[in-house]
Amino acid sequence: MKDRLVYSAYALGWAVLRHLPEPAARGLFDGLADFAWRKRGKRVLQLEANLLRVCPGVEEARLRELSRAGMRSYLRYWMESFRLPVWSRERVARDVRVEGFEHLREAMESGRGAVITLPHMGNWDLAGAWVALEGYPFTTVAERLKPERLFDRFVAFRESLGMEVLALTGSGVSVVGTLARRLREGRLVCLVGDRDLSEAGIEVSFFGEATRMPAGPAALCQRTGAALLPVTLWYDGPVMRARIHPEVPVPAEGDRQERTRVMVQELAGVWELGIREHPEDWHMLQRFWLADLPVRATVEAAAGRPAARPAAAAEPAGEPAAEASGS
Known part of the structure; x- marks a missing residue:
């Protein structure tokens, strides 16, 4: 029953909201946002806790x-x-403004392929639609949702925008192997890469505290020779802006694990700068820093490992699932 209700709610949204006049749709969702904000539920409180890290004091x-x-x-x-x-090509082109597109164009024209990786900022689906319309269809990864019909509908929606969507689990397809093949073919891969609290993630310093980010984007670029391009997104009035930053190079020294750690930390540094400039457009309503996960200390103690250090002991920040996640 719960799955049917969830699916029905999303289906109603797709069926009705796309046909509402723009001012009515925007007013409705602003009203929903304000209602949730005034209720001060756990998501809003967690968002404020995260914003305190981004904007200390x-x-x-x-x-x-x-x-x-x-x-x-x-x-x-x-x-x-x-x-x-139901947005036209002209509408997408009008409402997205991109800086640094030459970094992507150069990587793709060289035949190397590229991995675009970004945090949960702005609207990554809209950015993806814009990239596809520019002539660069791409492959991404999505976590499998419940109910199954909802996941299938999300996949169909994203594929209609020009994306190839790989399910992170349950498909019998090697996600990492498929992504590597696409990159060796000189194609584009796009992954959301700022949150991974699994043991497979790389521990980095972010706004002065420890968290984990996926190793996948950096590992794929080392494996295939593709360019690693961090992106930041933010809203600017009626338009969404994107910045494609210069390539994060593979370090010349260190073993693969150390090179991956350095690359992920550099990604964190790029995203940190972008989020500091536009903190309201970082959609992180979940626990993010390791210090906010009290269960972690219990798990690590049971495994005989030292617990993660508290926030006060974290090292200063540097200069912003599974092996790869595009949820």
Whole structure:
């Protein structure tokens, strides 16, 4: 029953919201965001806890302004995603502005292939639609959702935008192997890469505290020779802006694990700068830093490993699932 209700709610959103006039849709989702913000549920409180790491010392009033803007940004992502299937090519081109596109073009024209990796900022589906319209269809990865019909509908939606979507689990297909083949063919892979709290993740310093990020994007580039290109996204009034940053190179020294760690830390540094500039557009409503995961200390102690250090003992920040995740 719960699965049927969830699917019905999303199906209703796709069926109705795409046909609402733009001002009505935006007003509806702004109202939903404000309602959730005023209720101050656990997602809003966690968003504010995360924003305190991004903006240390921020006054309470300013923090509340940022969290309200953050909820509106997050609900804007959903509103746009429901409406994207009926947006014209001209609308997508008009509403997305990209800096640094030459970095992607050079990598693709060289035949190396590229991995675009980005944090949970702005609207990554809209950015993906723009990239596909520019002539670069790509492969990505999605976590399998429940109910199954909902996952299938998300996949069909993203494929309609020009994406090849690989299920992270349950398909019998080697996700990493498929991504590597696409890159060796000189194609493009896009992955969301800022959150991985599994043991497969790489521990990095982010805003002065320890967290884990996926190793997949950096590992794939080492394995295939593809270019690793970090991206940041943010909203600017009616448009969404994107910045494709210069390639993160593979270090000349160290073993594969050490090279991966250095590359992931460099990604973290790029994203840190982008999130600091536009904190309200980082849609991180979950626990993110290791210090916020009290269960981790219990698990590590049981395994005979030292627990993660508390926030006060974390090293200063550097200069921002499974092996790869594009959820």
